[in-house]
Amino acid sequence: MKALVLAGGSGTRMRPITHTSAKQLVPVAGKPVLFYGLEAIAAAGITDVGVIVGDTAAAISAAIGDGSVFGLHFTYIQQDRPLGLAHAVAVARDFLADDDFVMYLGDNFLLGGITEVVDDFRTCGNRDAQILLSRVADPTAFGVAELDGTGRVIGLEEKPRHPKSELALAGIYLFTPLIHEAVESIRPSARGELEITDAIQWLIDHGGRVHSSVISGYWKDTGNVPDMLEANRSVLETVDAVQEGYVDEASTVIGRVRIEAGAKVIASRVVGPAVIGPGTEVIGSCIGPYTSVSEDCRIEDSEISCSIVLRGCLVTGVRRIEESLIGRDVEVGMSRRTPAAHRLVLGDNSRVQIPS
Incomplete structure (x- = not known):
């Protein structure tokens, strides 16, 4: 089994920090959030890792090197534009070949790792895909899964206006090579992206065996500042x-x-x-x-x-x-005195609070 780690993207929700730095390198409890995912992959016994990079490729490669410090071997894969998670799978087609793989979003944090779910996927042999789900307060910001009475996945929708459940797709997926046929068969969404939810839905519609697991522990998509601070608090609890x-x-x-x-x-x-x-x-x-x-x-x-x-x-x-x-x-x-006026030099998308 291989792993595909997504460390590209523009990080618009983390601006202005991400104007000069990759969102995956913002530290949680003193360690870049990307490192937690790489350590989880290594702990699951996977060593061959493709790393999807974009405009921040130099910063990512400087931070994680060739993977040896994690006990991994990296192959860097350039994605010229962030055109969706399924597009990242397509870009990595040659690297992935005909192997099963874990896709791990580099700005996601899952406390407890992925060893159990990887072992389960490896040994069961009767699944074409497995998705991890987490109950969230606002499902409209995520891909959302609909399950039947037995827990089988019957539908997926990306950032729906009217979610059919509170179960959001966490940023960790497990696939067999059948996913490549699904990716080749879908078209860009209204957002202009190849959505991984559409690819998984294609699998479901064509008789694919898609299994789900609801995360019982802590998971967080650290794509914005409040979520990054929450993840920091959660990890610090274990220090x-x-x-x-x-x-x-x-x-x-x-x-x-x-x-x-x-x-x-x-x-x-x-x-x-x-x-x-x-x-x-x-x-x-x-x-x-x-x-x-x-x-x-x-x-x-x-x-x-x-x-x-x-x-x-x-x-x-x-x-x-x-x-x-x-x-x-x-x-x-601290200013020496209360100013009569404020003098500011602010980058794009800055947020400043000034007392009245």
């Missing part, structure tokens, strides 16, 4: 207390806090669950709970909670930051 960095006697560390090697906590309070990345300095500040600070940051005389701070940030003199995602190499500081 063990580890102190590899320096904490001085004037500091207090409470609960499950991971302080990476080379980090320094000076005259500060860190409340877990939280992660302080390598090379980061926290000085006279209060961090956490539910906060991950990436490597080589400096947080001084500030308070941050329920947030993700990316690499190389400088935060000084800020009384309170919460529920925030701060991009790489950002500087945040």
Whole structure:
């Protein structure tokens, strides 16, 4: 069995972060979300992985290399434009050949991995496809599955206005080579994309055996900032207390806090669950709970909670930051006085809240 990991796409829901970075590389609890999927694939015993990349190919390849660090072997596959999940399967046709495969969306996070479902698919031998489903509050934002009374999949619909169930397709699929005939047989949707839901529906309509599993644990599509912060909170709940960095006697560390090697906590309070990345300095500040600070940051005389701070940030003199995602190499500081006017330089799709 092979794996196909989708690490392309433009990440429009994560802008402005994704103007300069791949959405799959935003860290959850100090580790890029893409890494969790690759580790799950390796744990399931799959080693041959095709990685679909787009405009952010250089950043993705710099982050994950040839796969050896994960115990995997990567074949990079260029998708010139994000024209749908089924289009990604078509682009990867030569790599996939006639093997069964797992398709894993690189910005999806599934707590607990995929080993059980992969083993089940490998051994049962009577399925043409298997989809993972999760109950969600707003199914209109996802592909949605309709099941009959026995749990068999009888219909799929992409982002329906009137969903027939609350069961959303999680971004992990298992296929036999029959999916290629389905992909070749469908046409672009009204969105101009080749939808994987249409391909799976083709299988159903032509007698294909499509099985489903409802996820009992935690799954999240981390394609927007609130979902990324929620995933960060969930993963931080599993963090063990580890102190590899320096904490001085004037500091207090409470609960499950991971302080990476080379980090320094000076005259500060860190409340877990939280992660302080390598090379980061926290000085006279209060961090956490539910906060991950990436490597080589400096947080001084500030308070941050329920947030993700990316690499190389400088935060000084800020009384309170919460529920925030701060991009790489950002500087945040307190104004010396309340301004009569605000001077702003904002990138496309920025979001700014200014007190009245």
